[in-house]
Amino acid sequence: MKKFLKTAINILLSGTIIAGTFINTGTISSAEESQGQKIFIPFRSDLVKYVTSNAGNKDTIIQSQWFRLFKEETGTPNWSSTYYSDYTSSTGITLSSKNTQVTYNSSFDPFLYRTITSNSDFISNWINTIPTVFEGYCNGYKNHPVFCDGIVDLTKNGYMLGGGYKKSNNIFEYGFKNKDYWDLKVLAILSFKWNEISTTQKNWCKTYLPYLIPDYESRGASAIAAKNNNEALYNLMTISNEGFNSTKGQEFFSYANSNNEIRIGELFNNIFSANKKTGDIRTSDVYTEVNLNGIFGGDADCDYNGSSLGDGDYDWFAYNICFSGDGIWSRIRTFTDGDSAAAILKKEWLLRYYAKHSSTGATSSVANAIAKQGQTETIVCGSATMPGCNKAVWNPNKAGFNCPGHSTTGYATVQKPVGVEYISFTSKAKGYKWKIVDTATGTVISENMENYSVSPTIKLDAKYIWSSSISVYVESYFQKKGELIGVGACYSGEETTSVNWTYVVLNQCEVNGHDYQYSYHFDSNHQSCTAEGICRGCGDRKSFVDSSLSKTEDNSAYIYTADFSHTPVAPRSTRVEKSTGTYTYRASDKNAISGKTHDSQSVSKIYTGAGFTLHTSISGTCSLASGYIKPGAKSITISASGSKNTFTIYNKKGGAIKTITLISLYQGETKYTFDLSGCSDAELDGAYVVINMYSEDEYRSGMEIGQGAKSTSTINFNYITIKY
Numbered sequence: 001m002k003k004f005l006k007t008a009i010n011i012l013l014s015g016t017i018i019a020g021t022f023i024n025t026g027t028i029s030s031a032e033e034s035q036g037q038k039i040f041i042p043f044r045s046d047l048v049k050y051v052t053s054n055a056g057n058k059d060t061i062i063q064s065q066w067f068r069l070f071k072e073e074t075g076t077p078n079w080s081s082t083y084y085s086d087y088t089s090s091t092g093i094t095l096s097s098k099n100t101q102v103t104y105n106s107s108f109d110p111f112l113y114r115t116i117t118s119n120s121d122f123i124s125n126w127i128n129t130i131p132t133v134f135e136g137y138c139n140g141y142k143n144h145p146v147f148c149d150g151i152v153d154l155t156k157n158g159y160m161l162g163g164g165y166k167k168s169n170n171i172f173e174y175g176f177k178n179k180d181y182w183d184l185k186v187l188a189i190l191s192f193k194w195n196e197i198s199t200t201q202k203n204w205c206k207t208y209l210p211y212l213i214p215d216y217e218s219r220g221a222s223a224i225a226a227k228n229n230n231e232a233l234y235n236l237m238t239i240s241n242e243g244f245n246s247t248k249g250q251e252f253f254s255y256a257n258s259n260n261e262i263r264i265g266e267l268f269n270n271i272f273s274a275n276k277k278t279g280d281i282r283t284s285d286v287y288t289e290v291n292l293n294g295i296f297g298g299d300a301d302c303d304y305n306g307s308s309l310g311d312g313d314y315d316w317f318a319y320n321i322c323f324s325g326d327g328i329w330s331r332i333r334t335f336t337d338g339d340s341a342a343a344i345l346k347k348e349w350l351l352r353y354y355a356k357h358s359s360t361g362a363t364s365s366v367a368n369a370i371a372k373q374g375q376t377e378t379i380v381c382g383s384a385t386m387p388g389c390n391k392a393v394w395n396p397n398k399a400g401f402n403c404p405g406h407s408t409t410g411y412a413t414v415q416k417p418v419g420v421e422y423i424s425f426t427s428k429a430k431g432y433k434w435k436i437v438d439t440a441t442g443t444v445i446s447e448n449m450e451n452y453s454v455s456p457t458i459k460l461d462a463k464y465i466w467s468s469s470i471s472v473y474v475e476s477y478f479q480k481k482g483e484l485i486g487v488g489a490c491y492s493g494e495e496t497t498s499v500n501w502t503y504v505v506l507n508q509c510e511v512n513g514h515d516y517q518y519s520y521h522f523d524s525n526h527q528s529c530t531a532e533g534i535c536r537g538c539g540d541r542k543s544f545v546d547s548s549l550s551k552t553e554d555n556s557a558y559i560y561t562a563d564f565s566h567t568p569v570a571p572r573s574t575r576v577e578k579s580t581g582t583y584t585y586r587a588s589d590k591n592a593i594s595g596k597t598h599d600s601q602s603v604s605k606i607y608t609g610a611g612f613t614l615h616t617s618i619s620g621t622c623s624l625a626s627g628y629i630k631p632g633a634k635s636i637t638i639s640a641s642g643s644k645n646t647f648t649i650y651n652k653k654g655g656a657i658k659t660i661t662l663i664s665l666y667q668g669e670t671k672y673t674f675d676l677s678g679c680s681d682a683e684l685d686g687a688y689v690v691i692n693m694y695s696e697d698e699y700r701s702g703m704e705i706g707q708g709a710k711s712t713s714t715i716n717f718n719y720i721t722i723k724y
Contacts, residue, residue, distance in 0.1 A: 051111060055115050086621075088621060090111065091652075092688025113153075116154055117154060124176055149653065152189070167207075189232070205236060216234075217247050239266045254335070264289060264292060285548075294566060304318075350366045350466065368417065377500070378501075381412040385408060388489075389403050389406075394489075410497055416436075430452060434448055438471075474497060509540065522562075528546060533569070553578075593717070596715075600715070605710075607706065614698065630724065634724055637719075638689065640670055641670070641714070645662050646691075647689065649688075695715050
């Protein structure tokens, strides 16, 4: 029997919803229950403002309002054109939600993130209450990376994950009230965020591989984890030890090498870790390599010879791929040869290696190919004995004899030399049968075993040119037609067949090494740098990615450096100038400040002798957009006038970095300076400020008859000053 995670709250979407009280979130209307019990209920028009203003609350109220919003938006046509309000976006801009559906809108995902991470039962309540919407977010995980971050942060320590596949404490697998088996949805999300999740989460994901991979092997494109069905799960298989050892190993390997969103280094790390051979990797950073460019690119000195680490580049890794007899390395070698792009990289590394090291013995194969490049070498590969009549007539005056004709077949199997691109056969044969096989994988490269045909010229794909495991079988058919022999002899004789090896034509870059000129591209957040190389000699292109930049600073700038370790790419730095001085933003700075920056409300009355009380209140919200708090900000001062004002600095996911509420007895100025010196640049990246202002005023009677009384409430945003 399935175990259900009980919903923590009873959410009534069609009746009265208890929604608590609002403090400093702007004007939000409410309704009262008819029985007389006063319960705060935001009107439909205020739902968007409510969920965005209160997303980080730790209570059932914010959850219920999300579910109410999901249900009404997805169930009522044109809902957002009827019910809407102003709200502060996750980039700090005050906008109207008119004609803007929140559900499935990724710009609202930071608010969902805050609710997910603030309420541990929100996901279970969501699935139990309105599962179709949760499923929609999961199915569209690529379009909702911040929502995915919420799932990642919720489960990073193993919460709800349990022991993984088929374990009773795996809450996602064992279901919720309305639908079982949400584990594959969560699995796809964690796989999508693979480079950011914890070891606990990775181990949970790996428990599904013995289920996903056989399913893919047997059902192909119809499988759960097929690329066309779920790319994130497919990616998970491609970097797994289980996938590497499966019948789809070549497919997975080639995909990992060609897709820069997947690190082939992660595959190597998983392979050797699973086989308790992490020492074979030698350097701890190999997992950062996104493809084999960095492995075979090296610094081109090929200094590793099987016994020393050399200068610490990846030549030792390339050496083992090419030469190691260990089972894991041999399989990597097979997959490298089976991938066209990888095979070329391996070939070029081997050319450099053999050009530097001995050209005798076992290492002579590539050196031989270099020496014979573009040439055709013909060798006898087999012979056959043609039978004869064993008759002879040498006297022209004597009668000759009838030869009925003879035939024979010759067989030969030879190994193709490394570097051969074209294969053909030469002999007196009437025809040939042949079969060319990659003995490492069993792949039949070319075959004609049905009928004897004239000699072909067989061109090999690039991945087979430099392989040493190509077997060539040739069967030659020799025939002598029947004839009347007047003078002569018909004795048995030897017929031979030769194979013609035509070596690939190499350019000087391939023999001597390319001469790349690199251009560098730092991403906008300075988290990685890509070096694009173009060979000056032949135009060949290669790219290298450094995703672990170092950061230093001087008095005027931050310096980000990509060192491209283990590659021939020279280090490159870029400077990001620091903001200096003081910057002040006022209501007139419309690009920076948006929302309600000033408002007032007044009421007045003439005293007639009867007692009365005058009361006014006003509220409003304005904000400083993201992008105005630059790296290196030391402090931020906010000033606003009102009775009770709340200043909050939010990060780009809507989490509060700093907040304070200030009270003024006479609606005067409230001002506060936040110290930002302890905040990292990453924390302030995309940060924005929200100012919630509230004022109230009250005037009681107690004056002379005929005298006027007045109550006025005013709010006013004054300025924001940032110091660097």
